[in-house]
Amino acid sequence: MATTNQLGIDVEKYKYGFFEPENYVFKARKGLSAEVVAEISHMKNEPDWMRAFRLHAYEQFLKKPLPTWGADLSTINFDEIYYYIKPTEKMAESWEDLPQEIKRTYDRLGIPEAERKFLAGVGAQYESEVVYHNLKDEWEKLGVIFLDTDSALREHEDLVREYFGTVIPPEDNKFASLNSAVWSGGSFVYVPAGVKVDIPLQAYFRINAKNVGQFERTLIICEPGSYVHYVEGCTAPIYTTDSLHSAVVEIIVKEGARCRYTTIQNWSTNVYNLVTKRAVAYRDATMEWIDGNLGSKITMKYPSVYMMEPGAKAEILSVAFAGAGQHQDPGGKVVHAAPNTQSVIVSKSISKDGGRAGYRGLVKIYPGATGSRSAVRCDALILDDRSRSDTYPTMEIDEQDVSITHEATVSKVSDEQLFYLMSRGVKEDEAMNMIVRGFVEPIVKELPLEYAVELNRLIALEMEGSVG
Amino acid sequence: MAVPQAPPTLDRSPVEALSERLQEPRWMRELRLAALDLAGRLPVPSRAEDPWRRTDPAAFELRESRLDPSVVSGPREVPALPAGVIFSALPEAVRAHPDLVREHFMRSVRPEESRFRALHAACWTGGTFLYVPEGVEVAVPLRSEAWIQSADVALVPHTLVVAERGSRVTLVDAFGSMAGTWPALVNGVVELTVKDGAEVRYVVRQDWLADVAAIGVIRGRVARDAALHTLLVGFGGAVVKTDVESLLEGPGGSSEMLGAFFGTGAQHFDVHTVQEHRAPSTLSDLLYKNAVRDAARSIFSGMIRVHKGAQKTNAFQANRNLILSPGAKADSIPNLEIMANDLRCTHGSATSRLNEEHLFYLMSRGLRRVDAVRMVVEGFFAELLDRVPLADVRASIAQDVDRKMVQ
Numbered sequence: 099m100a101t102t103n104q105l106g107i108d109v110e111k112y113k114y115g116f117f118e119p120e121n122y123v124f125k126a127r128k129g130l131s132a133e134v135v136a137e138i139s140h141m142k143n144e145p146d147w148m149r150a151f152r153l154h155a156y157e158q159f160l161k162k163p164l165p166t167w168g169a170d171l172s173t174i175n176f177d178e179i180y181y182y183i184k185p186t187e188k189m190a191e192s193w194e195d196l197p198q199e200i201k202r203t204y205d206r207l208g209i210p211e212a213e214r215k216f217l218a219g220v221g222a223q224y225e226s227e228v229v230y231h232n233l234k235d236e237w238e239k240l241g242v243i244f245l246d247t248d249s250a251l252r253e254h255e256d257l258v259r260e261y262f263g264t265v266i267p268p269e270d271n272k273f274a275s276l277n278s279a280v281w282s283g284g285s286f287v288y289v290p291a292g293v294k295v296d297i298p299l300q301a302y303f304r305i306n307a308k309n310v311g312q313f314e315r316t317l318i319i320c321e322p323g324s325y326v327h328y329v330e331g332c333t334a335p336i337y338t339t340d341s342l343h344s345a346v347v348e349i350i351v352k353e354g355a356r357c358r359y360t361t362i363q364n365w366s367t368n369v370y371n372l373v374t375k376r377a378v379a380y381r382d383a384t385m386e387w388i389d390g391n392l393g394s395k396i397t398m399k400y401p402s403v404y405m406m407e408p409g410a411k412a413e414i415l416s417v418a419f420a421g422a423g424q425h426q427d428p429g430g431k432v433v434h435a436a437p438n439t440q441s442v443i444v445s446k447s448i449s450k451d452g453g454r455a456g457y458r459g460l461v462k463i464y465p466g467a468t469g470s471r472s473a474v475r476c477d478a479l480i481l482d483d484r485s486r487s488d489t490y491p492t493m494e495i496d497e498q499d500v501s502i503t504h505e506a507t508v509s510k511v512s513d514e515q516l517f518y519l520m521s522r523g524v525k526e527d528e529a530m531n532m533i534v535r536g537f538v539e540p541i542v543k544e545l546p547l548e549y550a551v552e553l554n555r556l557i558a559l560e561m562e563g564s565v566g
Numbered sequence: 567m568a569v570p571q572a573p574p575t576l577d578r579s580p581v582e583a584l585s586e587r588l589q590e591p592r593w594m595r596e597l598r599l600a601a602l603d604l605a606g607r608l609p610v611p612s613r614a615e616d617p618w619r620r621t622d623p624a625a626f627e628l629r630e631s632r633l634d635p636s637v638v639s640g641p642r643e644v645p646a647l648p649a650g651v652i653f654s655a656l657p658e659a660v661r662a663h664p665d666l667v668r669e670h671f672m673r674s675v676r677p678e679e680s681r682f683r684a685l686h687a688a689c690w691t692g693g694t695f696l697y698v699p700e701g702v703e704v705a706v707p708l709r710s711e712a713w714i715q716s717a718d719v720a721l722v723p724h725t726l727v728v729a730e731r732g733s734r735v736t737l738v739d740a741f742g743s744m745a746g747t748w749p750a751l752v753n754g755v756v757e758l759t760v761k762d763g764a765e766v767r768y769v770v771r772q773d774w775l776a777d778v779a780a781i782g783v784i785r786g787r788v789a790r791d792a793a794l795h796t797l798l799v800g801f802g803g804a805v806v807k808t809d810v811e812s813l814l815e816g817p818g819g820s821s822e823m824l825g826a827f828f829g830t831g832a833q834h835f836d837v838h839t840v841q842e843h844r845a846p847s848t849l850s851d852l853l854y855k856n857a858v859r860d861a862a863r864s865i866f867s868g869m870i871r872v873h874k875g876a877q878k879t880n881a882f883q884a885n886r887n888l889i890l891s892p893g894a895k896a897d898s899i900p901n902l903e904i905m906a907n908d909l910r911c912t913h914g915s916a917t918s919r920l921n922e923e924h925l926f927y928l929m930s931r932g933l934r935r936v937d938a939v940r941m942v943v944e945g946f947f948a949e950l951l952d953r954v955p956l957a958d959v960r961a962s963i964a965q966d967v968d969r970k971m972v973q
Contacts, residue, residue, distance in 0.1 A: 166615060456902075465892070480907035483877065489902035495917045498889035504900065504915040510907040 129177040132156055135279050138182045142248060142282075145255060155268035155278030162272035168458065169396040169425045174370055179342055181280040181313070237295060242326075243288035244299055247315050250286030257288060261319055265348035265376050274374040277313045277346040284314030284345065287328060289355075291321040298327040298360070298546050316347040320355035320383075327358040329546060341369045343394075349377035349385065353407075356384040362549055364393035364556060367424055375401040382409035388544050390417040391428050392556050400458060402431035405439035405467075412441040415541045417553075420453030420485070421560055429458035429490075434467040434500075445476040446538050449485035450560070456488030461495075461502060468499040476506035479537055481530075531561050578602060581688055584633050588657040591664055601677040601687035608681040620865050620897065621836040625805045626781040628685045628753055632720040639692035639712035639723045642740070650699035651735075653708055656724055659695035666697060670728050674757040674785050674813075682781050686722055686753045693724035698733040698764075707736040707767075707956060714743040714750045714778065725756040729764040729792075736767040738959060742802065743775035750774075752803075754782035760792040762816065767795040769959055773966065774802035776831070783809040790816030790845075797824040797954050800835055801966050811840040814848035814876075824954070825854035826947050826963070828970050829862030829894070839868040841883065843876040843906075852883045855950055857943055858894035867899035870913065874905045883913035888946050890920060890939070940971045 135156045139149035164171050237244070243254060251258050268278035289295060320326060330347075343365060351357045357377065365371050371394040377385040387401035403412035414430035426449075432441035447455035457476045478487035489506045511533050519529035535542075535554060542550045581602050585595040611623040640655030647653060652663060660667050677687040694710035712723040729735055743750065752774065760766045766786070774780060780803050786794040800806055812821035827835045841850040856864035866885045887896035900913040920942055928938035944967055951960045 478902075478904070480904060483874065483907050485905075485907065487902065487904040489900075489913070491898075491900060491915070493898040493915060493917065494895070495887070495889065495897065496895045498892050498894060498919040500889070500917065500919065502898075502915075502917040504898065504913075506900070506902060506913050508902060508904045508909065508911040510909070 128180055130156070130179070130181055130280065134181055138280055138282070141182070144251065147259065148251065151263060151268065152279050152281075155275050158269050159272060159275035159279055162275055164272060165398075168398050168427050171370070171372070171396070174342060182282055240293050241288075241290040242293060242295055243286065245286045247284040247286045247317060248282065250317075254286070254288070257319070258286065258317065261317055261348070261350060263348075265350065265378055266346050266374050270374060273344045273372045274346055277315060277344050277374070281313045281315035281346065283312075284316040284347075285318075285328070285330075286316070287318040287326060289318075289320050289324040289326045292323045293321075294325040295327070296325075298329045300329040312343045312345070314345045316345065318347075318349040318357060318359070320349070320351045320357045322353040322355055324352075324355045325357070327360065327546075329360045329549065341366075343369050343371045343373070345373045345375075347373070347375040351377055351379045351383040351385050353381045353383060356386070358386040358388065359401075360388040360545060360549065362390045362392070362545075362553055362556075363397065366393060367395055367421075369394045371397040371399065373397075373399040375399065376404065377402070377412075378404045378406055379410040379412065381407035383407075384411040384413070386413040386415075387430065388415045388541065389428060389430075390541070390545075390553055391426050392419045392553075392560065394426070395423065396425045396427070398427045400429045400431050400460075402433065402460075403441065404433045404435060405441070406435055408437045408439070410436060410439045412439075414441075414443045415544055416443070416445040416447075416457065417538050417541045418445075418447040418455040418457075419557060419560055420447070420449045420455035422451040422453060424453045424455075426453070426455040427458055427488075431460040432462070432472060433460075434463045434470040434472065437467055438469040439467060440470065441472045443472075443474040444540060445474075446479075446541060447477075447487060448479045448481065448534060448537065449487050450481040452484040454486040454488065456490065457506075458488075458490040459492065461491070461493045461504075463495045463497045463500050463502065465496045467497050470497065470499075471501045472503070474504040476504075477537070478506070478508040479534065480508065480510055527561075531558055534561055580633050584689070584691065588660070590657070590660055593664070593668060594660055597672070598688045598690075601672075601684045602689075604677055605681050605684035605688055608678070608684055610681060617838055617867070621805065621807050621834065623682075625779040626682060626751065626753065626807070628682075628689060628720055628722070628751060632718060632751065633689055633691055633722070634716070634719040638715060639721070640694050640710060642709040642711050645706055645708070647704060648702050651702060651704060652695060652697040654695055656690075656693040656695045656726060659726075663695070663697070666728070667695060667726070670726055670757065670759060671724070672755075672757075674759065674787050675755050675783055682753060683755070683783070686724070686755050689720065689722045689753070690724045690755070691720070691722045693726065694737075694739070696725075696727045696735065696737055698729045698735045700730040701732045702730075703734040704736070707738055709738045709740070711740040711742075712754075713741075714752070714774070718749055720751045720753070723752070723754045725754075727756075727758045727766060727768065729758075729760050729766045731761045732763040733761075734765045736769075736956070738769045738771070738956070740771045740773075741780075742771075742773040743778060749777040750779075752778060752780035752782065754780065756782070756784040758784070758786040758794060758796075760786060760788045760794050760819075762790045763792055764789070765793040765795075769797045769954070769956065770799065771959070771963070771966075772798070772800045772802060772806070774806075776802075776804060778803045779805045781807045783811065785809075785811045785813065786821065787813045787815055788819035788821055788848075791818035792816065793820045793822075795822040795824075797950075797959075798826070798837075799963055799966070800825070800827045800837070801970055803833065803835075805834045805836075807836040807838075809838045809840070811842065812850055813840075813842045813844065814850060815844050817845045817847045819845060820849040821851070822953070823850065823852040823854075824950050826950050827854075827856045827864055828943075828947075828967060829856070829858045829864050830860050830970055830973050831862060832860070833862045835863070836865040837867070839866075839883075841868070841870045841881055843870075843872040843879045843881060846876050847878040848876060849880045850882065851880075853886075853950060853953075854884070855886045855888075855947060856896055857888040857890060857946060858896050859890035861893045863895040863897070865897040865899070866915075867897075867901070868913070869901045869903065870911060871903045872906045872909055872911065876906045877908040879906060879909040879911070881909070881911045885913075885915040886946070887915075887917040888920070888943070889917065890943070936971075940968065943967060943971060
C-alpha cells in the first residue's frame, strides 16, 4: 500500500518528500534563553554589536504578544525548537566538497542541472547555514557581493552594520524579534551603483531535521541605478513534528534601482511559515515581490514596500494554494509616503480539500503623497464546498489627490469552462488542471522559466484527485 | 466634545425609574435590569483590536443619569392602515401588545453581544414598533422619528419591525436634533424581521447636530424568498459608529444595502456592514458611498461571509469614496470570508479626488467652480438615490447634500 500524507499525495511519488539521516557537527539544545542567544553569537564569533543586537531583540521577543489576528498560532511551542544547528564546520568551496548526503539532497532538488544551464550563483541552505555558494567571476569583478549573511558579517562588517535591522527593526513584531535574536544564514546581496545583474541570483532553502527552526536573515542593497533579481525557492521534506520558519528579509532599493524578489514556498505541511519581508524604495526606484505559497501548515507573510521618495514603484504578485489542513494567509503592504508613487498588487488564491487561502493587505497613503496611485486585484478560486477563502484588504487614505482601487472576486471553476474543454475531448481532471493553470498564469509568467515549470508541476500535483 | 472617560457606575435606580415612568410590565423591567447587570460584566472594548481600532469607544459610554424618556420618538403620523397593522411608539406597544413585543424585542440583536448592546437593552428610552400581519401590504410609506431636543441627554431609540409572511411595508426613520448644539449621546438598535416571502424597505436619515456621538446597529433577518432593502443616509453627528447587518437565513432571500455618508468639519463616520449568507440561493448587493471634506474621516469596513452550504449565493459589495479636500481621510476595508464554492462573490473599492476634467467641463459651460463641485458631488450620490423609489426621500437627501456643500 502506498504511503500518503495528509494531502492525499503519495509520498513515494513526491520526490521532495524524503529526508536524510541527521549527521551534525554541532547541535544546540532545544528552547530559548538569553544564554542560548549569547551562545549562538559566540559560536559564530560575532562582533560585540551583533551580540548586543541579538540580546536586545530577545528581550523584545519576550515582551511582544502573539498576533491576535490571522491564523491560530497558539500551538507553537517555542521551547521545543532548536534555535541553531551548524551542519558542517566550514563552507564548502565547490560542489565536490559538499558532504555526500547534502549533495544527494540537492541532486533530487535539481540544483546541479539548473547550474549547468544558466544558474549563476547558488546559495543553498541546508539546516541553519548556507553551505554552498558559487558566484560567477565576472560579477565579483563588478563588485557584486553575494554571500551567506554570516560570511558577509565577517567579510563586510561595515556594510552589514550600516543596513542590518534598518528596514525591519528588532521591535517590529514578535517573529521579527525572534529572528533578530537567533538568525543564522540567509543571503547578503550588494549591487554597486549602475550594475545590472542580468541572471537571477538563487538560493535553495531546506529544513531537514526534527524541530529545526530556520531563521534566515536576508539583506539586499541595491545602489542607485542597479538591478538584481533574487530568487528564493523553498522545498522541504515531510516530517511529523511541527517546525517553525521565521525569516526576515530586508531590501534597500536606492534611486533609480530595481529589485525583484521571487519566492516559491513549498514547506512541508507541518511548518509554521511566519516571515517578515520589507523593502524601502527611494526616488524612482522599483521593488517587485513575487510570492508563491504552496506548502506549510500556516503561512503569514505580507511582503511590503515603503515608497519613501517621489516616483517610487511597488509591485506585489501573490499566489496561494491551500490544501487539506493548510491555512495560507499571505498578502502585501504598500505604503505611499511620497508624491507620485505607484503600486500594484495582484493576488490569486486557490483553496481545496478543506484548505483556507486568501489575501490580507494594506494600502496606506500618507498626507502629501499627492498623485499616488494604487490598484489591488484579488481573485480566489474555491474548488470544493469544504474549503474557504478570505479577503482582508485595508485601505487607509489620508490624501485627496490620489486614485485607489480594489477589486476582488471569489468563484468556483465554471461549469461552462469545464464543459467547453471537455467537449473538445479534454478529460475532466486535465480540464480542471488547465483552468487552474490559467487562473495563476498572470503570476507564473513573471517567474524564471525553471520556477514556472516547478510551480506548474507543484500545482498539478496538488490538483491530483480533485475531480469526483 | 464632552466625553465621559470612566466606565459608568451601573446604578439600577435610573433604569427602574425609567421603567416606572413608562409603566412597563414586570418582564420588561426585569429584561432591563438583567441587561444592566450584564453590561457591568461585559468588558469595555479595547482600542487595540477590531472593531475599535479606528474609533474610541469611550465616546459612547452611557450614563443612566442622562436617560430622558421625554425625547420625541415614535411614529411621526399614523395614517389609515389595513386591519391588523400595528404602528405605534414602542413603550405603548409594550403595554398594548406585550406578547408580540416580547417575542421580538432584543431577539435579533442580543444584549450579550457587547457592552453597548447590553446598555441599549437596559436603557432604551423609546422608539417605534411596526407589525404587519401575514399577506398584508401597506401601500404608503410609514414615517417615524427620534429627535434630540435638549442638552446633554442620552437618546436610546429602538425600532422594531416585524413583517409576517408575504407582507410588504416601507418605513422611513428620521433621526436628528432640534436647532442648537447640544452634546448628546445616542445608542440605537433597529431590528427588522422579514418572514417568508415578505418585503421590507427601511430608510434611515440620520442628521444629528454637531456635538452628538452615536453608536448603533441595524440588523435585518431575511427568511425564505423574502427581500429587505435598506438605505442609510448619514450626514450629521460628531462621532458615528454604525453596524448594518443583513442575515440571509432562508433560501431565495435577498438584501439590498445602500449607504451614503458625507462628512465635513471634523466629523468621524465608522460604518461596518455585514452580509451574512446562511442559506443557499441568497443574494446580497451592497453599495456604500462616502464623501469627505475638511478634516472629516470616513471608515467603511464590510464583511461578506458565506457559510458552508450556502451554495448558489450571489454577493456583491462596492464602496466608493470621494475625498474633497486635503486633510480629509477615507479608509476602506472590504473583507470576504467564503466557506462555500458554488457562488459568485465580488467586492470593489475605489477612492479618488474630484475629477478635474469633469470640473473643467462644467466650468467651461459657465458654472462657477463651487457650483461645478456641488454638481459632481450630487452626481456621486445620485447613483445611489436613483435606486430608491421614494421621490420625497430622494429630494430631501439632495437638499441635505446642497446644505452640506455650503457649510
